[in-house]
Amino acid sequence: MYRDIYLKNTYEEIVKLIDADTRVLDLGCGDGEMLFMLYERKNVYGLGLDIDTTEVLKCIKRGVSVVQEDINNGLKKYKDNSFDYVVMSETLQAVKDPDKILKKILKVGKKAIVAFPNFAHYKTRLSILFNGKMPKSNILPFEWYDTPNIHHLTIRDFKDFCKNSGIKILSEVYLGDNGKRIGNTFTNFFAEEAIFLLQKGEDEKKVQIKEISLPFPFKK
């Protein structure tokens, strides 16, 4: 049940980040709860993607538009800038090539929203330190052998990745213990869940023109 509270609060924060009357693509949409919230509150056109048949059927029952598809195939048919937002909630750490997918969603969406559990949360750290076992928590209740999360990451990892890939972080939201919102200090220690609003960096957007380097005698 704790996991439900975390998910609910995460969805609430994501919904707040999304402008009304936009087009939203939700990768790994699960039972479509977040899209349903968006339909009701923000009047968006929302499409969900999920690989799991049971989850897809739940979306259909809710009236949430859903496409059964494996994100790991690379979203090849999705055109650049065809959505205002591409959301990945609790999905990034479960995909095969998170780096490629991140870059792709920043093309398909004008903006992207990524939410993931922070593996450097103090409880996770203490659990490894004192138990010597793969940490389990409210938000990560899985055993090591059956977890869907194959690429755990921390807030610092993610920020480094964004910096190195020229991805702009427009907004960041953190949830601490009990799924409550916390401030932006010592987040890598205290935040159990991190939510980022992202955009492709300026240099990525521009068409890069390479400078022609002239041989030595002609150099300016």
Added chain:
Amino acid sequence: MDNEYKKGIYGKGAKIPGLAIARMIGHISYLSEQGMDKKFNRRLEEPSFAAKMSDFEKQFETEFAVEGYLAYQGKKFVDRFDANSYIAITKAMDLFDLGARYGDEKYTEDKSPEKAAEKALQKAFKRVKAEILLVSFSSDWLFSPEQAFDIVQALTINNKDVSYIEIPSIHGHDAFLLEKKTAFENVVLTQAIKNFISHIKV
């Protein structure tokens, strides 16, 4: 060569093996390689079945079980279907082009035919008012998942309510005809339709 064809005017009582052969070839496209392998493999036709075959079926090779099965399908079809109506329906299906009919996109020189067809399909689906549920079977190569996906894309570009579900199956196009109610294909298909209909706002 179908000697009975006579420009499509089949006489009464004609044997029409041409139509049967067409059906036998067509029938293969309703199945899948994996499904046929599982059902027939290299099994030979059992003598008890071979003995029961009609003269019509015996016109075909029936040494292997798969041959006997296809001959039976050919006969069944010829018995209940008029050859000329089959020709007409096939032609009508071939001539139907949703994009060209409702999309009205000119195939200009600067665009690739694929791009033009894609644009035409998008334009055609602008008029859709209903909510849509698309279902395909993974091994169906008559109505392939890829084609269904093109439809999904053309609809989502137009902000239409569309859901798509791909049911894993080895039974090809005929997966929707499985008789066993508890077959995975039937369970998912039934549930998908039930869920889809239950939410529609009237």
